[in-house]
Amino acid sequence: MARNRKADKPLVQEYSLRPIGIIHSPFKNIQGVPIQPVAGQGIEGIVSVASEFADGLKDLEGFSHIILIYYFHLSKGYRLKVKPFLDKTERGVFATRAPKRPNPIGISIVKLKKIQKNQLYVENIDIIDGTPLLDIKPYVPKFDLIRTKSIGWLGSKVDRATMVKSDKRFK
Amino acid sequence: MARNRKADKPLVQEYSLRPIGIIHSPFKNIQGVPIQPVAGQGIEGIVSVASEFADGLKDLEGFSHIILIYYFHLSKGYRLKVKPFLDKTERGVFATRAPKRPNPIGISIVKLKKIQKNQLYVENIDIIDGTPLLDIKPYVPKFDLIRTKSIGWLGSKVDRATMVKSDKRFK
Numbered sequence: 001m002a003r004n005r006k007a008d009k010p011l012v013q014e015y016s017l018r019p020i021g022i023i024h025s026p027f028k029n030i031q032g033v034p035i036q037p038v039a040g041q042g043i044e045g046i047v048s049v050a051s052e053f054a055d056g057l058k059d060l061e062g063f064s065h066i067i068l069i070y071y072f073h074l075s076k077g078y079r080l081k082v083k084p085f086l087d088k089t090e091r092g093v094f095a096t097r098a099p100k101r102p103n104p105i106g107i108s109i110v111k112l113k114k115i116q117k118n119q120l121y122v123e124n125i126d127i128i129d130g131t132p133l134l135d136i137k138p139y140v141p142k143f144d145l146i147r148t149k150s151i152g153w154l155g156s157k158v159d160r161a162t163m164v165k166s167d168k169r170f171k
Numbered sequence: 172m173a174r175n176r177k178a179d180k181p182l183v184q185e186y187s188l189r190p191i192g193i194i195h196s197p198f199k200n201i202q203g204v205p206i207q208p209v210a211g212q213g214i215e216g217i218v219s220v221a222s223e224f225a226d227g228l229k230d231l232e233g234f235s236h237i238i239l240i241y242y243f244h245l246s247k248g249y250r251l252k253v254k255p256f257l258d259k260t261e262r263g264v265f266a267t268r269a270p271k272r273p274n275p276i277g278i279s280i281v282k283l284k285k286i287q288k289n290q291l292y293v294e295n296i297d298i299i300d301g302t303p304l305l306d307i308k309p310y311v312p313k314f315d316l317i318r319t320k321s322i323g324w325l326g327s328k329v330d331r332a333t334m335v336k337s338d339k340r341f342k
Binding site: 013019055146 | 186187188189190191209224227228229231232238240242252262263264267272273274276303305306307309313317318319320321323324325326329330
């Protein structure tokens with residue numbers, strides 16, 4: 001299998017993404033946002049998909065949960081080591097869900113309540129109001145539900161995720 | 172909460188992403204690829220992270236599963252209605268995991284076996300060799316494991332996912 005050698009070529013390429021919609025939530029600024037959907041239980045939001053993409057929403061309503069893929073538009077630049085909200089120690093950014101990533105892509109699994117035209121009414125949201133939406137995928141337990149207990153540094157800390165809110169550290 | 176009105180403004184913006192590495196797998200072309208990691212059980216791959224980002228891998232090895240976020244580089248253009256590998260009926264693209272999406276971003280949850288320098292040895296891979304990697308996140312059951320049975324059109328079809336392989340339809 002090819003290794004490093006081949007890795008260099010396509011890395012010069014850039015890919016351009018255009019938002020397909022906007023995520024609306026009660027969280028108007030970067031502080032005080034739940035750090036994961038599990039901490040945003042019951043909090044409602046509206047995902048407004050641009051009308052040109054509305055046909056792509058067909059059949060989505062049958063799914064109780066969806067994966068929102070979005071761009072952390074308020075996060076400027078990136079760091080390879082970050083101090084996550086749940087820890088006091090610096091961790092490699094890829095071992096965290098922090099927003100200051102080389103490609104600032106976020107994913108959240110939210111509950112889909114209903115769809116009206118191009119508006120998705122969702123619950124359990126942990127996303128800042130105005131966040132650009134890149135993609136929507138159905139959540140499928142057969143694909144996405146993995147039973148694992150090895151969660152590295154998060155092991156003793158993950159239960160605090162429901163209580164901790166964001167601060168300004170990743171601005 | 173703001174609706175459509177506000178959705179128009181940021182949609183003109185484009186975001187540029189640069190791969191952080193390359194995913195290597197035994198799948199050399201678009202046909203015959205498992206359509207989900209659940210169908211790629213035991214199949215090994217190597218995720219080669221560019222050395223400039225290697226520091227971001229610190230602490231990742233403690234996680235048994237990771238989420239790979241990547242760019243479907245072989246998928247040209249998009250369709251809002253697609254006939255998924257698991258169905259004979261056209262579905263809205265956002266209700267499927269098909270690659271021909273407005274923003275062709277893929278996610279796969281794979282098993283992390285070991286890390287050597289900037290090379291991640293993974294298992295259960297369903298990704299074509301040479302695919303540009305955009306991001307890596309740790310898989311955290313507390314965040315990512317949702318027990319749901321409502322999976323819309325996939326309900327009666329999802330069990331076939333372990334048997335079906337890709338064909339050329341999304342080239």
